[in-house]
Amino acid sequence: xxxxxxxxxxxxxxxxxxxxAAIGVDGMTISEVRGHGRQKGHKEVYxxxxxxxxxxxxxxxxxxxGDERYEELLKxxxxxxxxxxxxxxxxxVYDVVEAIRIRNDDxxxxxx
Amino acid sequence: MPPCKxxxxxxxxxxxxxxxxxxxxxxxxxxxxxxxxxxxxxxxxYGRRHxxxxxxxxxxxxxxxxxxxxxxxxxxSAFLQSxxxxxxxxxxxxxxxxxxxxxxxxxxELNVSLLDQRYLAGDRALYGRxxxxxxxxxxxxRDPLMRNLTRLTRERHEKYQNTYYHLEPNIKDTPGGLRxxxxxxxxxxxxxxxxxxxxxxxLFLARLRCFLHALSGRDNNALTFDAQEQAAEWFEAPGPAxxxxxxxxxxxxxxxxxVREMELSESQNNSLFTQFKDWRSRLSNADFTxxxxxxxxxxxxxxxxxPELALRLFQFVARHGIRPSSETEQRLIGxxxxxxxxxxxxxxxxxxxKEILTLPYAAEAVxxxxxxxxxRAIFPEMAQIECLVxxxxxxxxxVDEHTLxxxxxxxxxxxxxxxxxKRYADLQSELEDPALLLCALLFHDVGKGAGNxxxxxxxxxxxxxxxxxxxxxxxxRDMVGFLIRRHLEMSAVMNSRDLQDPATARHMAxxxxxxxxxxxxxxxxxxxxSAVNPTAMTPWRAEVLxxxxxxxxxxxxxxxxxxxxxxxxxxxxxxxxxxxGLPTRYARTHTAEEIAAHVRLDGxxxxxxxxxxxxxxxxxxxxxxxxxxxPFLLASVAGTLSSFGMNILKAEAFSNSQGTVLDTFTFADPxxxxxxxxxxxxxxxxxxxxxxxxxxxxxxxxxxRPKPAxxxxxxxxxxxxSFNPEASDSATLIEIVAQDRPGxxxxxxxxxxxxxxxxxxxxxxxxxxxxxxxxxxxxxxxxPESAQLEKLGEALRxxxxxxx
Numbered sequence: 001x002x003x004x005x006x007x008x009x010x011x012x013x014x015x016x017x018x019x020x021a022a023i024g025v026d027g028m029t030i031s032e033v034r035g036h037g038r039q040k041g042h043k044e045v046y047x048x049x050x051x052x053x054x055x056x057x058x059x060x061x062x063x064x065x066g067d068e069r070y071e072e073l074l075k076x077x078x079x080x081x082x083x084x085x086x087x088x089x090x091x092x093v094y095d096v097v098e099a100i101r102i103r104n105d106d107x108x109x110x111x112x
Numbered sequence: 113m114p115p116c117k118x119x120x121x122x123x124x125x126x127x128x129x130x131x132x133x134x135x136x137x138x139x140x141x142x143x144x145x146x147x148x149x150x151x152x153x154x155x156x157x158y159g160r161r162h163x164x165x166x167x168x169x170x171x172x173x174x175x176x177x178x179x180x181x182x183x184x185x186x187x188x189s190a191f192l193q194s195x196x197x198x199x200x201x202x203x204x205x206x207x208x209x210x211x212x213x214x215x216x217x218x219x220x221e222l223n224v225s226l227l228d229q230r231y232l233a234g235d236r237a238l239y240g241r242x243x244x245x246x247x248x249x250x251x252x253x254r255d256p257l258m259r260n261l262t263r264l265t266r267e268r269h270e271k272y273q274n275t276y277y278h279l280e281p282n283i284k285d286t287p288g289g290l291r292x293x294x295x296x297x298x299x300x301x302x303x304x305x306x307x308x309x310x311x312x313x314x315l316f317l318a319r320l321r322c323f324l325h326a327l328s329g330r331d332n333n334a335l336t337f338d339a340q341e342q343a344a345e346w347f348e349a350p351g352p353a354x355x356x357x358x359x360x361x362x363x364x365x366x367x368x369x370x371v372r373e374m375e376l377s378e379s380q381n382n383s384l385f386t387q388f389k390d391w392r393s394r395l396s397n398a399d400f401t402x403x404x405x406x407x408x409x410x411x412x413x414x415x416x417x418x419p420e421l422a423l424r425l426f427q428f429v430a431r432h433g434i435r436p437s438s439e440t441e442q443r444l445i446g447x448x449x450x451x452x453x454x455x456x457x458x459x460x461x462x463x464x465x466k467e468i469l470t471l472p473y474a475a476e477a478v479x480x481x482x483x484x485x486x487x488r489a490i491f492p493e494m495a496q497i498e499c500l501v502x503x504x505x506x507x508x509x510x511v512d513e514h515t516l517x518x519x520x521x522x523x524x525x526x527x528x529x530x531x532x533x534k535r536y537a538d539l540q541s542e543l544e545d546p547a548l549l550l551c552a553l554l555f556h557d558v559g560k561g562a563g564n565x566x567x568x569x570x571x572x573x574x575x576x577x578x579x580x581x582x583x584x585x586x587x588x589r590d591m592v593g594f595l596i597r598r599h600l601e602m603s604a605v606m607n608s609r610d611l612q613d614p615a616t617a618r619h620m621a622x623x624x625x626x627x628x629x630x631x632x633x634x635x636x637x638x639x640x641x642s643a644v645n646p647t648a649m650t651p652w653r654a655e656v657l658x659x660x661x662x663x664x665x666x667x668x669x670x671x672x673x674x675x676x677x678x679x680x681x682x683x684x685x686x687x688x689x690x691x692x693g694l695p696t697r698y699a700r701t702h703t704a705e706e707i708a709a710h711v712r713l714d715g716x717x718x719x720x721x722x723x724x725x726x727x728x729x730x731x732x733x734x735x736x737x738x739x740x741x742x743p744f745l746l747a748s749v750a751g752t753l754s755s756f757g758m759n760i761l762k763a764e765a766f767s768n769s770q771g772t773v774l775d776t777f778t779f780a781d782p783x784x785x786x787x788x789x790x791x792x793x794x795x796x797x798x799x800x801x802x803x804x805x806x807x808x809x810x811x812x813x814x815x816x817r818p819k820p821a822x823x824x825x826x827x828x829x830x831x832x833x834s835f836n837p838e839a840s841d842s843a844t845l846i847e848i849v850a851q852d853r854p855g856x857x858x859x860x861x862x863x864x865x866x867x868x869x870x871x872x873x874x875x876x877x878x879x880x881x882x883x884x885x886x887x888x889x890x891x892x893x894x895x896p897e898s899a900q901l902e903k904l905g906e907a908l909r910x911x912x913x914x915x916x
Contacts, residue, residue: 010656011608032652057656087612 001096002070019080119318145187149176151234159228168203213249284333288363292370360499406437430477451489460583469547475519496561508645517643552595602637617663693769713738747861754855755813763876831912843888850912852883859911
């Protein structure tokens, strides 16, 4: 099993969710996060004061899938989240040792 | 499971069944050991014959003396065990009459359970003595009992955030549940008032509780999402959302009755001195008195003859934040049919409503109007969203409650110093007319009652006739209408557009068109999201919304200097000439009538060299000037107004491609000189004209200007002067935030002109003691050099501090 953690642009969420649903991935965790990579922040001037936006609002999506599905998921996710500009985000992939459904003790792929 | 049509009967039958079991068991196991000196009493819900399936069976073993039970514990244990083994959930206690007639601060349930005591079996003489003693005890200890009951209930309400709106309520414990119903019954009895007959609300909740207990096979009162779906089916409702709406109607009725009874009890619990002190409250006026933090009508029948008194009452609430008393609320509720009829006739009541919405406790006043039905009497359109449920895990409140919470969200902003919130608070203090935003919030979701999806347009359709009925002026209706129609726009852009993309700011700027609308719409979005549920407005969301506001604000102000009206298709050449080259903002912020008036002034200017119009504009005055642009022009007019003692609140200066300028000054007349001496109006107008034409030197006029008093240390605003050469392609933007004072605009404009700069566009605003002045300046047709700006910066900072 693989855990995919994707940091994406907030406005891409609906598109990503729809694309994942289309390949049968419905379950995911979404968090509101702030940070910056190469995009850095930017400066705005408001009311005579400089306003530094150093941490940009992003969304983090976490999904766990079986090994046989993760390449397809990565492809779908990158396509849906991409605009081609700096700031599109990053995807990290982790190996998952075990998954357990608390309600009935299902394990492995059955728990996903 | 067949629906329980008559819960009272079903519960009584179940109680009788359990009575029989208890009596048989006692006959077999208790009475042989205790032929006298012991009585069995049913107490609590069992005592009042409301024994729900799987609920506790509350038994009191009343004993002659404590030793009796201690000396023979065996038969009592056998009796209790036998009942447990029969499947009853027993909750028992063994007490003497003396113990029952004591106040148990830590075990108020015991005292309360005795209110519903009922003889079951055993020593009748013992019960007779107890039954004689109990009423005397209850009467003597009425105040501490009521106090304890009220305290317990307030603690319980607090645990549930004092609201009956919960996605998955506990129908017993949440406010508006069965415990609240019972509380009102107890308080009424303790006050020796007549108990109300069994109400439909109780029947509804009793049926529901039977259903929930039967569904889960235990004493489970949680109305979960799943249970709501099954209950809707069982109660034969069209759907779970509609059925939950009915639930909330009942819960609301019970909750309000409980709060009313608690207040009545508390008012009886006061010392004469407190009441005497309260009655002298200095807030009382000709219409109202204030006692124990509640507003009372001075003449209770006054409402019958004067329905407008209801509006004055809520103006009082909005001004002082003191709620109407229960009696006043009941009187309003009783008079609703007359109020509905009175408000149904179109009347110019907008000024009164506007005042309510402008005062500091507007949110509390509107909530009071909603709870008494007065809001619905004024705006019957609101009825469609009463208790209307949006059934998902995201929406915590019903639509009407959400609407009220939006107003609270704005009230919460006021004076908030937390940095992430303060910026919205500042924005709110900059609103020209906050009542319009609140009015738009009142109506923004009314269209959800129509139930066809696109609710913003439906809300607007509902609001239009309402605004017409209360005679709201057209420009204000336009603003309210704009906010209602566009209230989802910023949320949608936040979620679906790249905020870093300049096209997003352009798109949003095109939608809102003016900075004033942008501010109001940003606050509306902030309030709307905040009122979805208590955690919906995360710091992350607040940041995203703020970035959208910033980008749009900068886009709107940037275009001031660059976006000019190119050419206008008009049959009238004078209109064409006047408009060509004015900033696009001018066309957006002025009505066709205003533009026509300016074109007429332009005609006068061409004949006389200057045209000045002076008119009263609500609480302030407005001076409009059309003339040829020249250095020191703005400073001269600002100085003239100051020399007359006028306080400039707002100013705008635009110039067209022919070099004609249109300056508008909105100013206050603190000494009411113009109002009291109409000849002064002409004198001011003529003086401005003479100054503009160079016939009078403004410095002479200012010679005798009184020195302004220095502001108090607490209210002082630190002056900031900043330059932004990037804001426009052709001019440099100067933003000045400073402590406002008479003559400030003259000093600033004079400093800019003295530096050889030309003022292209001016936007002046005043928020309380803070002046926010924006100038777009050029020098020799280009952006000024940095050395020139440095010198100008020093001059402006000196001017902010009142140093020449």
